[in-house]
Structures are given as C-alpha cells and as structure tokens.
Amino acid sequence: MKHWEKRVLAMRGAGSIDELVRRHGEPHHKESAPGMEIWHYPLGVDAGKLFSIHAAVFPDRTFQVYLHVEPEK
Numbered sequence: 001m002k003h004w005e006k007r008v009l010a011m012r013g014a015g016s017i018d019e020l021v022r023r024h025g026e027p028h029h030k031e032s033a034p035g036m037e038i039w040h041y042p043l044g045v046d047a048g049k050l051f052s053i054h055a056a057v058f059p060d061r062t063f064q065v066y067l068h069v070e071p072e073k
Contacts, residue, residue: 004043004051004053004067005067007024007043007053008053008065008066008067010023010024011023011024011041011053011055011065012065014065016061017057017061017063020055020063020065024041025041027039027040027041027055028040028041028042033056035058035059036056036057036058036059037056037057038054038055038056038057039054039055039056039057040052040053040054040068041053041054041055045072048071048072049069049070049071049072050069050070050071050072050073051067051068051069052067052068053065053066053067053068054066054067054068
C-alpha cells in the first residue's frame with residue numbers, strides 16, 4: 001500500500017490540472033457531481049477492499065486528490 005500512498009502524494013503535488021494529467025495520465029473515468037467532477041484512477045484490490053485515487057475537480061480548475069477505499073463487491 002505504501003506505493004499507492006506515494007502516488008497520492010505525488011498527485012497532490014501537481015500544481016495544476018494540466019500538470020496532473022501530464023504526469024499521471026487521463027483518469028480511467030470521470031463522474032459528474034454537484035459543483036465538481038470526480039476523476040477516478042483505479043489502483044487495485046487489497047484485503048477485500050477496492051482502492052482508487054480520486055481527484056475532485058472544481059469549475060475554477062482547482063482540485064483535491066484523495067485515496068478512496070470501499071469494500072470489494
């Protein structure tokens with residue numbers, strides 16, 4: 001899991017959306033949410049849980065990156 005945590009930190013270090021995409025690629029998919037778009041970067045499964053990195057992208061092109069965890073279905 002440490003390599004996933006390092007990737008989240010690296011993505012948080014991007015200074016702009018353009019830099020985020022240039023360094024880490026286009027997201028696997030994007031989902032509209034009220035007042036933002038959620039970009040999904042899947043990581044994998046560990047201990048029965050699905051891990052992905054999400055970037056909440058706001059209309060002013062600011063963003064917040066976080067590790068998302070949910071039970072495997």
